Amino acid sequence: MADEAPFQFLHNEVIQYIYKSAETDNGRNIATLENMGYRVGQGLIERLTKDTARFKDELDVMKFVCKDFWTCVFKKQIDNLRTNHQGIYVLQDNKFRLLSQLSAGKQYLEHAPKYLAFSCGLVRGALSNLGVKSIVTAEVSIMPACKFQIMIQKM
Amino acid sequence: MAVCIAVIAKENYPLYIRSLPTQNELKFHYTVHTSLDVVEEKISAAGKSLGDQRELYLGLLYPTEDYKVYGYVTNSKVKFVIVVDSSNTSLRDNEIRSMFRKLHNSFTDVMCNPFHNPGDTIQSKAFDGIVSGMMVQTG
Numbered sequence: 001m002a003d004e005a006p007f008q009f010l011h012n013e014v015i016q017y018i019y020k021s022a023e024t025d026n027g028r029n030i031a032t033l034e035n036m037g038y039r040v041g042q043g044l045i046e047r048l049t050k051d052t053a054r055f056k057d058e059l060d061v062m063k064f065v066c067k068d069f070w071t072c073v074f075k076k077q078i079d080n081l082r083t084n085h086q087g088i089y090v091l092q093d094n095k096f097r098l099l100s101q102l103s104a105g106k107q108y109l110e111h112a113p114k115y116l117a118f119s120c121g122l123v124r125g126a127l128s129n130l131g132v133k134s135i136v137t138a139e140v141s142i143m144p145a146c147k148f149q150i151m152i153q154k155m
Numbered sequence: 156m157a158v159c160i161a162v163i164a165k166e167n168y169p170l171y172i173r174s175l176p177t178q179n180e181l182k183f184h185y186t187v188h189t190s191l192d193v194v195e196e197k198i199s200a201a202g203k204s205l206g207d208q209r210e211l212y213l214g215l216l217y218p219t220e221d222y223k224v225y226g227y228v229t230n231s232k233v234k235f236v237i238v239v240d241s242s243n244t245s246l247r248d249n250e251i252r253s254m255f256r257k258l259h260n261s262f263t264d265v266m267c268n269p270f271h272n273p274g275d276t277i278q279s280k281a282f283d284g285i286v287s288g289m290m291v292q293t294g
Binding site: 039042043044045046047049050052053054055129130131 | 165210211228229230231232259260262263266267268269273
């Protein structure tokens with residue numbers, strides 16, 4: 001896949017552009033970013049699963065997201081996957097690529113959600129195309145580690 | 156060479172159907188629709204049986220008196236259906252598989268096109284080109 005540096009710079013600029021072109025800072029910007037990530041996730045997962053075997057169950061899908069999908073987009077795997085086996089998965093990444101340039105501690109913590117919205121959408125789009133409806137949220141306590149929480153919606 | 160090629164979305168509505176213009180198109184629509192049941196059966200049965208439940212290619216779905224219908228499911232639950240003439244016995248399994256591979260590659264390109272919304276019918280000329288290459292040449 002393409003080099004990660006251009007993508008990181010583009011990602012940062014997209015966030016700046018959206019916030020500059022919006023007059024008021026409401027939740028719409030985060031939603032816009034998330035929807036962009038959603039569409040990209042759908043196309044990306046189509047390309048990545050072109051040659052893989054069919055998935056047996058939901059856990060299989062989550063493992064694919066943690067390993068192959070994350071490696072392809074962020075060049076590393078998820079460090080920790082936890083589940084309560086009732087539709088909630090927590091993905092822990094200790095050194096999230098898109099945050100590692102921002103800070104290495106608590107500085108700029110309040111800006112972190114902006115930088116995570118696109119990735120949340122990415123995961124949601126990927127899962128939705130694999131047949132798993134979900135809600136993805138992210139939280140950061142200390143940069144650059146972050147946790148993505150995925151809530152599967154039973155249809 | 157195929158007589159009819161169809162792409163069906165995850166929610167079981169057609170994204171793209173193309174058949175030979177000289178034939179009765181409605182008949183092909185029905186054939187593709189009934190083949191969806193067989194596809195569903197194969198997907199759910201594959202979970203219980205051992206062997207190639209991990210394969211994307213489903214093989215011959217069912218033969219009718221004039222046609223043979225082949226199926227293929229992607230990981231995103233999009234189904235490809237190819238209908239070929241029964242009289243055309245020279246088509247081997249490998250050729251059908253390679254036709255599905257080409258379709259899948261072309262479909263992936265369509266999905267990655269930012270101007271295409273997932274769930275819309277496929278309007279891509281490149282995809283049309285690939286499909287025309289696979290259909291029977293008439294006249």
